[in-house]
Amino acid sequence: MEKVMDYSSSNLTNSCVNNAFVQTIYNGNGFSTQLKLSETDLETFRTMIRMQWLYRLQLLAPKEINQFDKIGIERYHELSHLIDHAKAWPKTSRVLPKEAVAIVRKMDFFNQLEMEFGDILIADEERLGWENVYWRLVRPGNADFGSFHTENWFVQLGYYGTEINDLTREKVKIWISIHSTPGKNGLMIVPNSHHRTDWKWHVEERNGQKKNRLLTKM
Numbered sequence: 001m002e003k004v005m006d007y008s009s010s011n012l013t014n015s016c017v018n019n020a021f022v023q024t025i026y027n028g029n030g031f032s033t034q035l036k037l038s039e040t041d042l043e044t045f046r047t048m049i050r051m052q053w054l055y056r057l058q059l060l061a062p063k064e065i066n067q068f069d070k071i072g073i074e075r076y077h078e079l080s081h082l083i084d085h086a087k088a089w090p091k092t093s094r095v096l097p098k099e100a101v102a103i104v105r106k107m108d109f110f111n112q113l114e115m116e117f118g119d120i121l122i123a124d125e126e127r128l129g130w131e132n133v134y135w136r137l138v139r140p141g142n143a144d145f146g147s148f149h150t151e152n153w154f155v156q157l158g159y160y161g162t163e164i165n166d167l168t169r170e171k172v173k174i175w176i177s178i179h180s181t182p183g184k185n186g187l188m189i190v191p192n193s194h195h196r197t198d199w200k201w202h203v204e205e206r207n208g209q210k211k212n213r214l215l216t217k218m
């Protein structure tokens with residue numbers, strides 16, 4: 001089954017460092033799965049992503065668009081050979097439009113986050129002029145995912161926009177599983193990786209982009 005992940009990077013005000021939820025993350029495994037989307041909000045995400053996904057395909061493959069429409073994003077991998085998948089989905093094509101941010105900000109999970117953290121700024125990673133909520137499209141049996149990494153490595157490579165370098169803010173990353181099969185796919189996290197300082201990595205160029213690669217054996 002196709003897996004689509006959506007995530008956004010949020011910068012949190014420094015005052016939240018003493019917040020119990022943040023402490024659970026920092027002093028615990030480095031992550032929390034406490035929050036989840038309501039069914040309604042998940043459906044809203046799925047609709048917004050489907051609209052952007054289908055519109056992109058409409059431009060890239062108008063003759064095949066009916067097939068993509070019928071099969072849907074969950075089974076996209078069955079038709080991805082009809083387009084140049086590697087070139088079809090640069091990150092800017094997966095950042096939801098500005099209007100979507102207002103919708104996401106009204107969702108229950110986001111309100112809960114704001115109750116925990118106060119002021120939340122979603123990073124404009126691609127410098128588009130609005131907060132970037134974006135999704136990923138990963139086909140089963142393909143290398144559509146990144147290798148093991150820490151977010152800090154990407155920051156060191158200059159990714160994630162300017163907000164991420166604001167030292168007065170705490171940073172967290174939010175991953176939401178949009179279409180996935182429990183136990184078969186989804187995001188993999190290394191517990192306590194936020195405390196690791198012994199991992200060695202280097203930079204590789206892939207699809208014209210700088211990517212980090214872990215050299216230390218896991």
Ligand SMILES: [Fe+2]
Binds near residue numbers: 149150151
């Ligand atoms: Fe990551």
